[in-house]
Amino acid sequence: MRILIVEDEPPIADDIERCTRSLLGERVRSIDVVYTLEEASQRLRSRAIDLCLLDLNLSGADGYDLLKQVLAMPQQVIIVSAHAEKAITAFEYGVIDFIAKPFTRERLQKAFDRYLGKGPGSSHLKYLVYRCGSENRLQEIDQIVFFKAARVFVEAYLQDRRKILLEKHLNQLERILPEGFVRVHRSYIVNLSHVGHYLHCGESRYRLHLKDGTVLPISRYRYPALHHLLKE
Amino acid sequence: MMKFLILILSALPLLGSTPDYTTGKILNMSGKKILLMDQWQIRMGDQWEWAVNPGKDSSWKPVIFRQPPPDGDQTSAQGNFWLQTTITLQGKKDETYPLMLFFIELPSAFEIFWDGIPFARNGRVGKDRRGETPGKIRGFLLLPIHKTTSGAHRLSIRVSNFHIHKTNHEFEILCGYSSVLNDLTGQRKEENLLYMGLFLTAALFSLFLFLGGWRYFPALFFSVFTFFLFFNYFWFYLLRSNSLKVPLFYWLNPVFTSAGTISFLFCNVFLLWHLEIPRRKFILWILCISSSLRLISQFLFQWEFWHLDLFIALVMLGLIFQQFRKKKTGSATALLGYSFFLFDWLVDLLVPLLPVLAFLDAPFISLLAYSIFLVGLMGSVTLKMREQFRTLDSLRFRSQRLEAELLKKYIQPHFIMNTLQSIKSFLARDSAKAEKLIEALAGEFRLINRISGEIVIPLEEELHLCRFHLELMGYRRNARYQLSTEGDCSKFSIPPMVLHTLIENGLTHAFKPAENGIFRFHCARHEQRIVYRLENDGSNLAEMLKGSSEQIEEGMGMKYVRARLAEAYRESWRLHYGVDRGNWFVQIEIEEG
Numbered sequence: 001m002r003i004l005i006v007e008d009e010p011p012i013a014d015d016i017e018r019c020t021r022s023l024l025g026e027r028v029r030s031i032d033v034v035y036t037l038e039e040a041s042q043r044l045r046s047r048a049i050d051l052c053l054l055d056l057n058l059s060g061a062d063g064y065d066l067l068k069q070v071l072a073m074p075q076q077v078i079i080v081s082a083h084a085e086k087a088i089t090a091f092e093y094g095v096i097d098f099i100a101k102p103f104t105r106e107r108l109q110k111a112f113d114r115y116l117g118k119g120p121g122s123s124h125l126k127y128l129v130y131r132c133g134s135e136n137r138l139q140e141i142d143q144i145v146f147f148k149a150a151r152v153f154v155e156a157y158l159q160d161r162r163k164i165l166l167e168k169h170l171n172q173l174e175r176i177l178p179e180g181f182v183r184v185h186r187s188y189i190v191n192l193s194h195v196g197h198y199l200h201c202g203e204s205r206y207r208l209h210l211k212d213g214t215v216l217p218i219s220r221y222r223y224p225a226l227h228h229l230l231k232e
Numbered sequence: 233m234m235k236f237l238i239l240i241l242s243a244l245p246l247l248g249s250t251p252d253y254t255t256g257k258i259l260n261m262s263g264k265k266i267l268l269m270d271q272w273q274i275r276m277g278d279q280w281e282w283a284v285n286p287g288k289d290s291s292w293k294p295v296i297f298r299q300p301p302p303d304g305d306q307t308s309a310q311g312n313f314w315l316q317t318t319i320t321l322q323g324k325k326d327e328t329y330p331l332m333l334f335f336i337e338l339p340s341a342f343e344i345f346w347d348g349i350p351f352a353r354n355g356r357v358g359k360d361r362r363g364e365t366p367g368k369i370r371g372f373l374l375l376p377i378h379k380t381t382s383g384a385h386r387l388s389i390r391v392s393n394f395h396i397h398k399t400n401h402e403f404e405i406l407c408g409y410s411s412v413l414n415d416l417t418g419q420r421k422e423e424n425l426l427y428m429g430l431f432l433t434a435a436l437f438s439l440f441l442f443l444g445g446w447r448y449f450p451a452l453f454f455s456v457f458t459f460f461l462f463f464n465y466f467w468f469y470l471l472r473s474n475s476l477k478v479p480l481f482y483w484l485n486p487v488f489t490s491a492g493t494i495s496f497l498f499c500n501v502f503l504l505w506h507l508e509i510p511r512r513k514f515i516l517w518i519l520c521i522s523s524s525l526r527l528i529s530q531f532l533f534q535w536e537f538w539h540l541d542l543f544i545a546l547v548m549l550g551l552i553f554q555q556f557r558k559k560k561t562g563s564a565t566a567l568l569g570y571s572f573f574l575f576d577w578l579v580d581l582l583v584p585l586l587p588v589l590a591f592l593d594a595p596f597i598s599l600l601a602y603s604i605f606l607v608g609l610m611g612s613v614t615l616k617m618r619e620q621f622r623t624l625d626s627l628r629f630r631s632q633r634l635e636a637e638l639l640k641k642y643i644q645p646h647f648i649m650n651t652l653q654s655i656k657s658f659l660a661r662d663s664a665k666a667e668k669l670i671e672a673l674a675g676e677f678r679l680i681n682r683i684s685g686e687i688v689i690p691l692e693e694e695l696h697l698c699r700f701h702l703e704l705m706g707y708r709r710n711a712r713y714q715l716s717t718e719g720d721c722s723k724f725s726i727p728p729m730v731l732h733t734l735i736e737n738g739l740t741h742a743f744k745p746a747e748n749g750i751f752r753f754h755c756a757r758h759e760q761r762i763v764y765r766l767e768n769d770g771s772n773l774a775e776m777l778k779g780s781s782e783q784i785e786e787g788m789g790m791k792y793v794r795a796r797l798a799e800a801y802r803e804s805w806r807l808h809y810g811v812d813r814g815n816w817f818v819q820i821e822i823e824e825g
Contacts, residue, residue, distance in 0.1 A: 008745045009650065010710035015657035035745035082649035102653040 002048060005033045006040040007055045007080070012101075016053060016080065019108050037066050049075045051115055056081055056090075067093055068136040071129040074152075074167045076175075078111050091124030093138075094176050117175055125178050128156065130164050139164060141181075145194045145210060147173060149187040157214075159194075184208055184226055185219045195230065259407055261331075261382075262323035266408035266416070269387075271296055271317060278312035278359070283388050284348040286316055310396075312359070316388040319407065321380060329409040331380050333373040334417070338403040340366040340395040340478045344373060345388040351376045355478070361394035366478035370471065372413065395479050417472055423595050424469040427602065431462035434606055438613065448620070451613060453502035458606070460495030464488060486530045493530070496541060497523040500548050502609075503570070506616065507555040507563050515551070519544065545574055561619045562612030569608020576601035631799050648673075654708045665707060672704040683728040687800050691724040691755065694731050701732055702751070705739050712748045713739070719755040724762060727796035733789045734766050734818050742770025742816055752815075760824045767817040797822075 003020060007013035013033045021028055032049075034040050037056075044052070052075050056067060067090070070077055077095045079087075084100035091098060097111040127138040139156065148155045149170040156164050166173070174183055180192050196209045198218060206218035208226075218226060252265050259267040273292035275282065286292065295315070321331075333344070333352075341355030341364055352374070355367025379385070406413065435458035438451045467488035470476060476484075500519050504512040522540050549570055556563040575582070576598050583589045589597065651673055658666035679697045683689045695717060702713040715735070735751055743749045747770070754765040797805045797820065804823035809816070 009654060009708050010746050011657045011708065012650070012653050015653070082646045082653070084649075101649045102656050 001027050002029050002050045003031045004040065004043060004049045004052045004075075005031065006035075006037065006052065007033070008035050009055075010035070012055075016108075019105055020053070020112075023105070023109050023112055041066070041069060044070065044073055044075065051075060052077045054079050054081075056083075064093075065136070067095075068129045068138070071095070072131045072136045072167060074169065074172075076115055076172055078115065088124060092126040094125050094128055096176060114175070117171075125176050128166055130156075130166050132164075141177070141191075145191055145212065145214070146216060147181075147189040159212075161212075182226060182229060184222055185217050188216050190216060192229065198226070198230070257318055258320045258322060260323045261321055261325045264409065264412050266406050266412060267319070269317060269319065269405045269407055272315045273317065274313055274315055276311065276313045278314070278357075278390065278392070282314050282316075283345040283350070283390070286386075286388070292316065310393055312357070312390075312392045314388060314390055316386060318384050318386050320384045321382050323382070325380070325382070326409060329411045330377050331375040332408065332410045332413050333375060334370070334406040334408075334413050335373065336370050336404040336406075337481075338389075338391065338405070339369075339482070340364060340393045342367070342389050342391045345386075345390070346376055346379055347385050348388070349376070349379070357390055357392040358394065359392070364392050364394045366395045368474065369476045369478050369481040370474045372410070372474070374410070375407075396482050417474070420595075421469060421472045423599065424465055424472060426599065427465045428462055428469060430603065430606060431458045431465060434610060435459035435462055438610075441617075446617065446620075448613075448616070450502050450506035450616075453498050453505065454609065454613060457495050457498035457502055460491045460498065463491040464495060467491070489530055490527050493523050493526045493541075496545075499609075500544065503548060503552060503566060506612065507552060507560050507566060509551050509555055542577065545570075545577065549574060562615040565608045565611040565615065567608075569605045569612070572601040572604040572608065576605070627799075631795060651704065651708065658707070669704060669707045672700050672707070676700040676704060680729070686728050688725040689728045691721045691726050694726050694728065695721060695753065697729070697732050698735050698751075701735060702739075709739075709743075710746045711743070713751065714749070715751045715753060717753045717755070721753075721755055723757075724755050724764075726764065727800045730793050730796050730820075731764075731766060733793055735768075737787070737789045738766075738768045738770060738816065742768050742772050744772055747771060762822045762824060764820045764822075765817055766819075767812075767815045769815055 001024060003024075005013055005016050005020070007016060013035070017031055017033055020031060032043060034043055040052075040054070043049070052070060054067075054070060054077055056079055067077075067079075071094050078097045078099065079090050079095050080099045080101065080103060082101040084098075087098040087100065097114050099107055099111055125141060128141055128144075129136050129138060131137075139158070143159045144156045145159055146157050147166075147170060148157065150165070152169060154166045154168050154170050154173055156166055158164065170183075170187070170189065174181075174189060177189065181189050182192055183189050190208065190210070194210050194212070196211045198206055198208045201207055204220050206220070206223050208216045208218050210216065252263075253268050254265050255268045255270045257269075257271060259265065272295045273289075274295045275286075275292045335354070338354075341353070341357045343350055343353040343357050345351070353367070354371060354373075356363075356365035358364030435455050438458070439455040442448065442451045442455065467484070471481075497519055501516060503509070504515055509515065522544055526540065549567075552563060552567050552570055556567045579589060579594070579597055579601070651669070655666050655669050658669060676697065679693070679700065683693060683697070695715065698715055702715055705711075706713045731753070738751065739749075750769050752767045754763075754767075756763050794807065797807065801822050806821045807818070809818040811817075
C-alpha cells in the first residue's frame with residue numbers, strides 16, 4: 001500500500017504515520033507526509049497512491065473543491081479532521097471513512113479495515129466525482145444504471161444513456177457504493193432499481209435484462225446471491 | 233381609521249353651517265344672510281355736519297372693498313376722513329335678535345352714525361395723535377333697534393388715524409343679525425383652537441422624540457415648523473377674541489405673520505434634510521433669501537409677498553416627487569402631505585376643475601388638508617424612525633452574531649480538537665511540551681473569556697493574547713513564532729481580538745507548517761491619527777499573491793475585524809493591507825475626535 005498523509009500540523013502528522021505503520025505493518029509499501037494541500041495535489045499527480053489520509057477544513061468553499069479534486073483521482077480517501085459536523089457531507093461525496101480528531105488507534109484500525117474491504121460499506125454515498133476536462137463534476141448515483149469495468153477505470157452508464165468515465169477501480173467502487181448496487185459480474189455493478197428480470201440461457205449461463213432493454217451477463221457464482229436479493 | 237372617518241363625516245354638516253354672504257347695499261331681513269358692505273364713499277377732512285348733511289356727491293370719492301383705489305389707499309392714510317354708504321333693509325324684521333355691524337381693522341378710532349345719529353364709537357376720534365385714543369381692532373356694534381326699519385338708511389363713519397402709519401389692510405364691515413354674526417366668529421375661534429391643538433401636539437411630540445434620545449435633526453426642524461404654525465394660529469385666535477387694541481395689533485401683526493413665514497421655511501428645511509434632497513445646502517440658501525425678503529417686505533412695507541412662497545412650494549413639491557421616484561424612505565407620505573398643503577392653498581383655483589369642492593365648506597377643506605399634510609409628514613418621520621431602528625437592530629444583531637461566531641470558533645471542535653490531538657501526540661513523546669501546550673491553551677481561553685465582551689481593551693492586553701496564541705500554534709506546527717513591538721503600546725487601545733484574528737489569518741495563509749516566523753507590530757500617533765501596522769515575513773503569501781490576482785477574497789476573520797472596528801470607531805477608521813518589500817502587512821488607521 002502506498003499511503004499519503006496530508007496534515008498541516010507536524011506533530012499530528014507524525015502521530016498518524018506511526019499509528020499507520022504499526023497497524024498495517026508489512027502491508028505498507030510507502031508513506032509520504034505533506035503539509036499543504038498544494039503539495040498534496042502535486043504528489044497525487046506525480047505518483048500513484050492507493051490511500052490518502054487527508055486533513056481537510058471543509059468549512060470554506062475551497063475545501064469542497066479540493067475534496068472533489070482528490071476524489072476524482074484513482075486513490076481512496078479517508079478524512080481525518082476536527083470538523084466532525086462535516087462527516088455526512090464527506091460520505092456523500094464518496095470518502096471511505098471520516099475520522100474525527102482527536103482520534104484513537106482503534107478508530108484508525110476500523111478505517112483501514114473498511115479500506116481493505118473487511119468492514120461494512122458506507123450507505124451515505126450520494127455523488128460520484130468525475131473529471132471532465134479540467135473540471136471536477138458531480139454525478140448523483142441514483143441516476144446511474146450500471147457500472148462497467150473499462151481497463152483500470154470504470155464506466156458509469158446513466159439513465160439518460162450518457163456514459164461517464166470514473167478514475168476508480170471497480171473493486172474500490174464496490175466498497176463505497178450503498179446497498180442498492182450489486183456486483184453481478186467481474187466487470188459489472190448494477191443498480192437494482194433498474195433491473196427488469198433475468199433469464200437462464202442454458203449451460204449455467206444467466207443474463208440480466210434491465211428496464212431500458214440493456215442485457216448484462218451474470219457470473220455463475222454471483223447468481224445465487226442475486227437470485228436471493230431479487231426474490232426479496 | 234373607520235372611527236376617524238365617521239367622526240369627520242358627522243362633523244361635515246356642522247362645519248357646513250357657515251352663513252351665506254351677500255355683497256351690495258341691500259340686506260333682506262327675513263333671511264339669515266350677512267351683508268358684506270363693500271361699496272363706500274370717502275371724504276378727507278373732518279366736518280361734524282357731514283353726519284347729517286354730506287353735501288355734494290362729487291366731493292366724495294368711491295371706495296370699493298377689495299379693489300385697490302386708483303389714487304392710493306386713503307383708508308390707511310394718516311389724518312381724519314369720513315366714510316359713508318347707504319344700506320337698504322328689506323323684508324320682515326326678525327324681532328328676536330338685533331341687527332349688528334362687525335368691523336375688522338379700521339384704524340385707529342371712529343364714531344359711527346345711523347341716519348345722522350351717532351350710535352357707537354371705537355376709541356376716541358381726535359384731531360392729532362395726542363387727542364386720539366385708539367380703539368379695538370375688531371368688534372361688534374349694535375345698530376339702534378328702533379331705527380332699523382325697512383327702507384334706505386345712511387351709515388357714516390368719522391375716522392381718525394394718527395397711530396398707524398402706512399398699512400395695507402383693507403377694512404371690512406359686515407352687517408347681519410347678532411345670532412348669525414356671533415355664530416360666525418365663535419365658529420372660527422373653535423376652528424382655531426382645533427388647529428392650535430393639532431400643531432402644538434405635533435411640535436411637542438417631535439421635540440420630545442428628539443430630546444428623548446432620537447438624535448434625528450429633521451425631527452427638531454419639524455418641531456420648530458409646527459411650533460411656529462401653532463404660534464401663527466394663536467395669533468388668529470387672539471384676533472378673533474376681539475379684544476386687541478389697534479396699536480398693539482399693528483405692532484404684533486408682522487411678528488406673528490412672520491411666524492407663518494418662519495414655519496414655512498422650517499417645513500421646507502425639514503423636508504430637505506429628512507428626504508435627503510440633493511444639493512440641499514444650495515436650496516437652503518435660496519429658501520433663506522426668499523424668507524428674508526418676505527420678512528423684510530412684511531415689516532417695512534406691510535406687503536405680503538405670497539407669490540414667492542407659492543413658487544417655492546411648487547419647487548419643493550417637484551423635489552419631493554423626485555425623491556419619491558428614487559423611492560426614498562417616507563417620500564410617498566411626505567408627497568401626499570405636501571400636495572394637500574398646496575391643495576389648501578390653491579383650492580379656490582381648483583373649484584372650476586373640481587365642482588364637487590364647491591359643495592364642501594372651505595374651513596372643512598382647510599382642516600382636512602392640514603390634517604393630511606401633518607399626518608403625511610409625521611408618517612414620513614415615523615417611517616424614517618422605523619428604518620433607523622431596523623438598521624440599528626441589524627447592526628446590534630450582527631455584532632452579537634460575530635461575537636458568538638468568534639467564541640464558537642474557539643470553544644467548538646475545530647480549534648480545540650486539533651489542539652487536543654496535538655497534546656495527545658506530545659503526551660507519548662514529550663510530556664513537558666504537552667504541559668506547556670495545555671498552559672498556553674488555558675491562558676488563551678482565560679483571556680478570551682475576559683475580553684471578548686468589551687468594545688475596546690488596552691492594546692497590551694491584546695498583545696498578551698496574541699503571544700499566547702503564537703506560543704500555542706508554535707507547538708502545534710512545530711515552529712517558533714515571535715511577535716515584536718515598536719512604539720509605546722501602553723497608551724493605546726483596540727477592539728478585542730482584532731490583532732489576534734489578523735495573526736491567526738497570517739498563520740493560516742502566510743506560513744508553511746514548520747516554518748519559523750516573525751510578526752512585527754508597530755503603533756504610532758500622528759497628530760489626531762493612530763496607526764497600527766502588523767507585518768509578517770511568511771513565505772507563502774507573497775508567492776500566492778504573485779500567482780493570483782491582487783484581489784483576495786475576505787474571509788470570516790476580516791469581516792470580524794471590520795465589524796469590531798465599526799462598532800468601536802463608527803466611521804473614523806480605515807483598514808488596508810497588501811505586500812510591502814516582501815512582507816505582508818495590515819494597517820489600521822483611526823481618526824481621533
